[in-house]
Amino acid sequence: MTKRQLEKIEKIIHHNLEYLVIEVSELEELTKPIPLDASIGRISRMDAINNKTINEAVLRDKRKLIQRLERTLDRLKEKNFGVCRKCGKEIPFGRLEYMPHSTRCVLCVG
Numbered sequence: 001m002t003k004r005q006l007e008k009i010e011k012i013i014h015h016n017l018e019y020l021v022i023e024v025s026e027l028e029e030l031t032k033p034i035p036l037d038a039s040i041g042r043i044s045r046m047d048a049i050n051n052k053t054i055n056e057a058v059l060r061d062k063r064k065l066i067q068r069l070e071r072t073l074d075r076l077k078e079k080n081f082g083v084c085r086k087c088g089k090e091i092p093f094g095r096l097e098y099m100p101h102s103t104r105c106v107l108c109v110g
Helices: 003-030 042-075 093-098
Strands: none
Touching: 003 042, 003 093
């Protein structure tokens, strides 16, 4: 992988992290407990609880992705960055552009 490609991936990671931090902040607001004294109907309360549960799952996923991207920033300095951990072949640059945290090529994932 060329130095230019590594720099591009690093930029992509930083951009994604900035966006994810904003998303996490918004999701944290959406997952706050629903006050019992809130004047909403029974059906609306059930709907709010359901939405809260869905948002909590999305929040967990976003936090995991942040961790993966941060680990990827550390791995960018390694000589074998961009090499599939399973088969040892180079991961296509297009895949790394789309999913910089990938550690396996498409053939080894599926």
